[in-house]
């Protein structure tokens with residue numbers, strides 16, 4: 527019986543990490559209690575998950591219409607392209623449909639009409655598990671497991687070496703913080719351990735994603751205001767994870783989008799403006815109004831209601 531104990535215990539811990547990871551994924555995308563209706567194709571196309579094994583992906587939304595309920599369309603024909611390795615930022619008032627775009631990329635739902643293409647193929651041609659393995663998400667609010675901070679990073683790619691974990695933590699600007707903890711990487715965090723601040727948790731999530739090395743990155747920026755120092759550290763961490771990687775940013779602070787290759791201003795389920803920061807400011811439209819409001823310190827959050835009124 528004793529001989530059976532170790533393998534059973536091992537299986538138990540695998541089961542619990544799989545269950546945790548599903549809960550984490552669902553939680554980060556706000557999907558708990560929702561039914562998922564998408565089905566895998568009979569003959570799925572292969573897709574490499576890691577950037578290490580393949581170049582960055584291209585992403586295209588082609589006239590996408592979608593709603594959660596039949597009687598309410600949320601996206602009314604959204605089109606945009608993210609070339610391999612580039613960054614597209616989506617800004618717009620609350621309820622515009624920004625997070626909906628990231629859920630569709632993950633294929634948590636199918637579009638009503640139009641297409642979502644990754645590497646030139648419809649997301650419906652891939653197996654869901656493969657698609658999700660190829661996409662990394664840095665969510666607004668990361669769920670930390672009741673485990674060590676090292677495990678919380680390693681979970682991005684179970685089996686990573688200590689050196690790889692530390693390298694990811696350094697890139698994510700969280701290594702020095704971890705070293706200042708009483709037990710370093712072995713410090714327990716989460717509900718039953720040390721509580722981390724929003725900025726620290728987000729950098730752990732970034733380190734986790736650097737380790738996962740996905741070909742497509744979705745950053746769902748935290749809405750909470752950050753102090754200048756934290757903001758700078760997060761910016762540097764985001765720079766490290768998005769470099770050379772196809773990135774879609776759901777942006778709440780305009781400081782993140784200034785360097786994006788293209789900014790989409792989404793309002794009322796439609797892309798109202800698109801372009802680079804300087805062009806959009808010069809155009810004097812919606813984006814320029816958001817920028818002026820943020821600059822004047824009226825609203826640090828580009829999703830604020832005041833912007834909705836200008837639409």
Ligand code: ATP
Nearest residue numbers: 560594595600619620621622623624625626627829
């Ligand atoms: P925010 O900046 O506030 O996060 P957002 O632009 O990301 O907003 P979405 O979360 O994409 O907006 O929501 C777009 C619209 O879809 C909203 O009106 C929202 O109420 C609705 N919605 C979002 N999720 C669901 C759902 N699971 N079921 C029904 N309606 C939903």
